[in-house]
Amino acid sequence: MNDHMTTHQAEEDARNEDIKIFVNGQVIPRADAKISVYDSGFMLGDGVWEGLRLYEGTWAFADEHLDRLFEAAKAIDLDIGMTRGEILEALEQVRAKNGMETDAHARLMVTRGVKVRPFQHPSLSRSGPTVVIIMEHSRPSLPRPIRLATVPHIRGLPMSQDAKLNSHSKLNCVLACIAAEKAGADEALMLDVHGFVNTTNACNFFIVRNGEVWTSTGDYCMNGITRRKVIELCRTNGIPVYERNYSLVDTYGADEAFLTGTFGAQTPVSEIDGRHIGDGKMGPITGRIRQLYKDLIAAEVA
Ligand SMILES: Cc1ncc(COP(=O)(O)O)c(C=O)c1O
Numbered sequence: 030m031n032d033h034m035t036t037h038q039a040e041e042d043a044r045n046e047d048i049k050i051f052v053n054g055q056v057i058p059r060a061d062a063k064i065s066v067y068d069s070g071f072m073l074g075d076g077v078w079e080g081l082r083l084y085e086g087t088w089a090f091a092d093e094h095l096d097r098l099f100e101a102a103k104a105i106d107l108d109i110g111m112t113r114g115e116i117l118e119a120l121e122q123v124r125a126k127n128g129m130e131t132d133a134h135a136r137l138m139v140t141r142g143v144k145v146r147p148f149q150h151p152s153l154s155r156s157g158p159t160v161v162i163i164m165e166h167s168r169p170s171l172p173r174p175i176r177l178a179t180v181p182h183i184r185g186l187p188m189s190q191d192a193k194l195n196s197h198s199k200l201n202c203v204l205a206c207i208a209a210e211k212a213g214a215d216e217a218l219m220l221d222v223h224g225f226v227n228t229t230n231a232c233n234f235f236i237v238r239n240g241e242v243w244t245s246t247g248d249y250c251m252n253g254i255t256r257r258k259v260i261e262l263c264r265t266n267g268i269p270v271y272e273r274n275y276s277l278v279d280t281y282g283a284d285e286a287f288l289t290g291t292f293g294a295q296t297p298v299s300e301i302d303g304r305h306i307g308d309g310k311m312g313p314i315t316g317r318i319r320q321l322y323k324d325l326i327a328a329e330v331a
Contacts (some may be wrong), residue, residue: 034215036175036232037292039134042166049126051119051162056126064161067147069154070140074198076159077101080291081120082167083133087330088120089291093254094137101194102139106151109139110158123164134167134292140197169292174299174311177229177286178214179277180205184227184249192228193252202230218280218301221249225274232288232296235259236280236306237314242270243279255289255322262321268314277302285312295319 050062069075079094088094095113102109111119120135127133138161141154182205184192190201202217209217209230218234221227228234228250235244235256242263244256263270280286286298286306295318297311311319 032173033210034171034173034175036171036216036229036288036290036296038170039165040168040170042168045165048163048165049123050164051123051160053160054119056123062161062163064159065143067144068140068159069142069144069151070138070159070197072144072147073149074196074200075105075151075154076138076140076197077105077107078136078138078195078197081135081137082291083124083129083131083135083164084326085131085330088117088135089326089329090254090258091117091120093257094291097195097252097254098137098139101196104191104194105141105196107139107141107158109160111160119160119162120164123162127164129164129166132166132168133164135162135164137162138197167292169294171293171296174297174309175216175288176214176300177216177218177298178209178212178302180208180212180217180219182208182217182219184219184221186222187249192250195251205230212302214300214302220277221245223274225276226280229288232290232293235287235289236275236283237285237287237312238279238283240269240314242268242314242318243275243283244270244272246272246274253289255291255294258322258325259289259295259318262318262325266317266321268318281306283307285315287311287315287318294322 049056079098081088140159142158143156144153205217217230227245233253233256281304284307288296299309
């Protein structure tokens, strides 16, 4: 498909060629920002990360992002080696050095660090974590609603690799995305272990039916901060919202569908497995929720 796009598409911005990147306490030019080939993040995907967005000088929902980061680090027994305050200071330092005021996206990554030998055992990482912050000028630019395809890769049970971990290792999601692209779609819609519709490879997923907003129970998917905000916004604004199991039949027959994530906020979906959703354009409830979310961000940064 020649008009391929992704949910994380941004306007080209030449300034991103010369950004400064945080690597273990130093803020250095992009060309010099490197980590060891022995890093456990590179070798094994052994790390956790957060994606944050800057609006008018404020990192939106920073507390929630730091809560999730520290919870994930605790779960994988990784000492970040920095306090919440130090992480916020690091974000501020990189922001200032890059002269960014708004429309910036940060990928904050923490790995178990450099290994003494190229093998899996975590005890081989002995020199402390690797902390990297990549911060880019970023204005989402999606020329059209997204097309999804269901794939054979599922969201599994939490005892194998809990989907609530924002882990560096995302191979399951990457494979799902590849399968969707090969099916002619942009990204993947993933089912859970029971066959209910769960999430996409990189965002949370919602449908709208008869004025009601439905999303998965929250099991098997990322505990997305945008997902939670959308649910809360629906509740406080009289839009019926349900976290429930639903199938592909419910989904193909939906009036609207949209994705949520920090990068794109709410991204409309036009097509799933070749079935048009609604009239293929952003629906009125998706539009309303997008506006409510914009207002929420405005209040957050005021
Ligand atoms: C698999 C997956 N789902 C959903 C999300 C969206 O989460 P949030 O709304 O917190 O950005 C992310 C983002 O990290 C993700 O990796």
